[in-house]
Amino acid sequence: MNPAIRVAGVTKRFRSLQALAGVDLEVAQGEFFGLLGPNGAGKTTLISCLAGLARPDSGTLEVMGRDVVRDYRAARMALGVVPQELVFDPFFSVREMLRIQSGYFGIRNNDDWIDEILHNLDLTGKAGANMRMLSGGMKRRALVAQALVHRPPVIVLDEPTAGVDVELRHGLWQFIRKLNQDGHTIVLTTHYLEEAESLCGRIAMLKAGRVVALDTTANLLQRFATHTLKLRLAAPVSLPPPFSARILSQEGAELLLGFDHYDDVGHLLAGLRAAGGEITDMALGKPDMEQVFVGIMNQN
């Protein structure tokens, strides 16, 4: 079975900026895949190359086994892209826009599917409204609807929840999860790392146009993140070894310690008391993607 996405040796330069510096990755069919990285890491350029909006200088990209340059029609039929920018055509209503988008993909009489998408995205009541009249969150959902009109097996969402309120975000993820359960491959870029952690089975991290980490979410958390113990002390103390090796950060009387097992907490607190530390506040934290992200970005 072909992978949903195959990227091999892709480079792309914009004048002096090396946007992609040799990217290789594969996304299997049915995966929920995260593409993370700081601004300017190359995420959107990679998506643009995949969607035919940009042309790579070298390397190949395939969607469902179809080369995006040589066999662009089949590749684009297999791909639905939700762009990062909140763009829309002000001349048309939501339904007109979805009918037109269906036609671009060679589909006529698509109203049954359009109605289903509108229902799932809670846009049925706005089908006849001009795109200009929609709120930001509705426009974002209309963009998702547009990407789905041709029932693509692979869906790429480029920061789909930027500027979307919490309730809408939950609704959107519920729908995207359902699409994934129905067999669609989902590729997500987001700056909300907790979203990536809870949704994505595998994650690639990009920095300066290179893949600097690629693994399952669980493995990344295990390898690069620890449980944390956040303490506020009455006064700053100096922890002796071996406890000092557990310090992740220290700012005055605020101390962040890392540990692997809950059994370690007793030893850490005992060591702190022995060093004369008096605890005024304490919080436990689980390993999270933010630690992984910061750790990997600092390493590279």
Add this chain to the structure above:
Amino acid sequence: MEGFKTLLYKECLRFWKVGFQTVLSPVLTAVLYLLIFGHVLEGHVQPYPGVSYTAFLVPGLVMMTVLQNAFANSSSSLIQSKITGNIVFVLLPPISYREFYAAYVIASVLRGVACGVGVLLVSLPFAALSLAEPGWVMAFTLIGGAFLGSLGVIAGIWADKFDQLAAFQNFLIMPLTMLSGVFYSIHSLPAFWQGVSHFNPFFFMIDGFRYGFFGVSDVSPWVSIGVVSVCFVVLAVITLQMLARGYKLRA
């Protein structure tokens, strides 16, 4: 093919939805030209024997409206889509660059024809028009509209802001149309300017189109159709090359 048809339909729907601006306004402008120039010059100027000045003016105004609106359609649609960012909706689907080109150019011709027919209909009460050779009228409308539609695609893709497009329109399209013999026969010009007019492809479009109405023209319609066709083919090749390379559309 469905993608092409939908893009063509969308481009037509786009201008039709704002018909006051895209069809009725140019018709009104042309009729104002007709009323003012016709009133001032009727009886003073007779470009062709047996043809009144107002009758002479009507085909020129019709063709000028066709050309200007064909250019306006593709250029304004593309620059709006680029600036608002919704051009991605046309670039993401499996539409080839040839289909893209054909849809924008045909929609431009259709808008040009809609405006031209409007000017013609409104002008009929003001001038007795004959239709000596309707085939020439059709041929120059289609090729002239396609030429300007192509030029509009180039301008719309090249321009990064409305200001640049306005410069293209005001410093190139407008002078070339106004100085193409819409309001006069080039035989009324000094020899030097008659020569210069022969470097203006718009002159051949207007002159050939007018031949279709009166059966007389400043140059042979065969020469005009040859010049206009060669110009269109050259422009079409340039435009298709730009689209094939993804110039300013695909990074």
